Amino acid sequence: MRFVDEAIIQVEAGNGGNGCMSFRREKFIPFGGPDGGDGGRGGSILMEADPDANTLVDYRYTRKFNAERGRGGRGANCSGKSGSDIILKVPVGTTVVDEDTNEVLGDLVEPYQQLLVAKGGHGGLGNIHFKSSTNRSPQKTTSGHAGEARKLRLELKVLADVGLLGLPNAGKSTFIRAVSAAKPKVADYPFTTLVPNLGVVDVDRHRSFVMADIPGLIEGASEGAGLGIRFLKHLARTRFLLHIVDIAPVDGSDPVENVQAIALELKRFSPALAALPRWLVLNKIDLVMPEECEALCQDIIERLDWQGPVFQTSGLTREGSMLVCYKLMEAIEAQRALEAENPEVAEAEAEKRRHLEAEARHQIQNLRAQQQALYRAKKEQSLLGDDDDDDWDDGDDGEMEVIYQR
Numbered sequence: 278m279r280f281v282d283e284a285i286i287q288v289e290a291g292n293g294g295n296g297c298m299s300f301r302r303e304k305f306i307p308f309g310g311p312d313g314g315d316g317g318r319g320g321s322i323l324m325e326a327d328p329d330a331n332t333l334v335d336y337r338y339t340r341k342f343n344a345e346r347g348r349g350g351r352g353a354n355c356s357g358k359s360g361s362d363i364i365l366k367v368p369v370g371t372t373v374v375d376e377d378t379n380e381v382l383g384d385l386v387e388p389y390q391q392l393l394v395a396k397g398g399h400g401g402l403g404n405i406h407f408k409s410s411t412n413r414s415p416q417k418t419t420s421g422h423a424g425e426a427r428k429l430r431l432e433l434k435v436l437a438d439v440g441l442l443g444l445p446n447a448g449k450s451t452f453i454r455a456v457s458a459a460k461p462k463v464a465d466y467p468f469t470t471l472v473p474n475l476g477v478v479d480v481d482r483h484r485s486f487v488m489a490d491i492p493g494l495i496e497g498a499s500e501g502a503g504l505g506i507r508f509l510k511h512l513a514r515t516r517f518l519l520h521i522v523d524i525a526p527v528d529g530s531d532p533v534e535n536v537q538a539i540a541l542e543l544k545r546f547s548p549a550l551a552a553l554p555r556w557l558v559l560n561k562i563d564l565v566m567p568e569e570c571e572a573l574c575q576d577i578i579e580r581l582d583w584q585g586p587v588f589q590t591s592g593l594t595r596e597g598s599m600l601v602c603y604k605l606m607e608a609i610e611a612q613r614a615l616e617a618e619n620p621e622v623a624e625a626e627a628e629k630r631r632h633l634e635a636e637a638r639h640q641i642q643n644l645r646a647q648q649q650a651l652y653r654a655k656k657e658q659s660l661l662g663d664d665d666d667d668d669w670d671d672g673d674d675g676e677m678e679v680i681y682q683r
Contacts, residue, residue, distance in 0.1 A: 283430065288365075289342070293397065293424070296419050298416065300312065301352075314355040317358045319360045320424075322362070323363070328369055330369075347398070372431070372634065373431060374429065376428040382394055397424045440488075448560040453474065455593075472492070478602050518556070549629065549633040550637065557587045558601060
């Protein structure tokens with residue numbers, strides 16, 4: 278199945294039916310009076326969070342949705358039939374944004390949660406509503422109201438408590454395989470992970486949290502290098518970030534410089550995301566001699582002047598991995614308890630996440646606009662031919678085709 282985390286669709290609710298102009302015609306009743314019924318209500322369009330869905334790929338092929346219009350009213354004071362509603366299924370974690378106004382219409386974060394995105398028009402009035410003592414045979418009716426029409430952008434962001442961050446081949450996928458049942462692809466080359474992967478970490482009975490592994494970042498990602506920054510938005514709902522660092526890179530690079538490069542890209546993408554609690558995980562300690570490992574890790578910590586939690590792990594041998602999970606579980610439970618006890622803290626946390634998501638959305642839109650402008654400029658200069666597969670082509674805006682691994 279292809280993983281698509283953004284889609285643009287058009288929805289149009291049904292128009293209301295027109296009111297009817299009719300008069301009662303019955304034997305032995307010469308002056309029956311008006312009896313025109315009202316028009317039916319137009320069908321509405323709703324979004325529903327489906328726990329069985331995990332991608333927006335269905336909206337790549339079908340992008341226009343029109344609800345049924347209401348039927349017109351009839352005589353004998355009969356109202357017209359209302360149009361049927363349309364319910365569009367989307368994955369849990371989908372944000373619905375009005376493409377024209379950039380207004381966030383809603384966030385579907387609970388299974389089977391529904392959101393009205395286009396309301397059907399009201400039916401028109403029949404002439405029975407316009408009778409009076411001075412107008413016993415009204416010739417007036419009203420037309421049905423038009424249904425709402427919107428151009429929507431659907432944004433899917435995974436729901437996770439902890440997000441893994443780091444360079445390609447830092448060992449993020451190996452780490453999530455070690456602590457959960459997730460089985461992302463692992464290989465000895467960069468960019469093995471192409472899409473976000475989720476894993477449920479069971480720490481103890483009835484104690485668990487969700488961990489998200491996103492594709493690796495490289496220097497210049499905020500300007501579109503590598504896989505760019507489009508997948509960083511999936512960290513917007515997390516509570517903690519685990520910065521996975523390879524202490525013995527095969528390319529001979531400096532782990533300290535690698536940490537600083539990722540931190541800089543994170544800050545460029547979203548200062549609010551960079552402000553989330555970030556824990557340092559010094560990974561692949563199995564590649565270093567035991568007598569050298571402690572000194573190497575201490576040197577990295579001192580050169581970074583790291584003040585937060587630090588762990589030494591090996592995703593391959595699972596050494597130290599569960600200790601990280603236990604500490605994370607304690608921190609997550611403490612934060613949840615604090616939010617449950619203090620509504621002000623919970624509201625502040627919710628506001629911080631809304632700000633983070635808005636910041637991430639704005640950054641991605643700016644990068645997409647820059648890429649599209651560059652593409653059009655090169656095309657005008659005849660330096661770039663037609664390329665239907667270009668990620669930033671206007672005809673395929675907001676979509677990315679990769680194989681979904683879960």
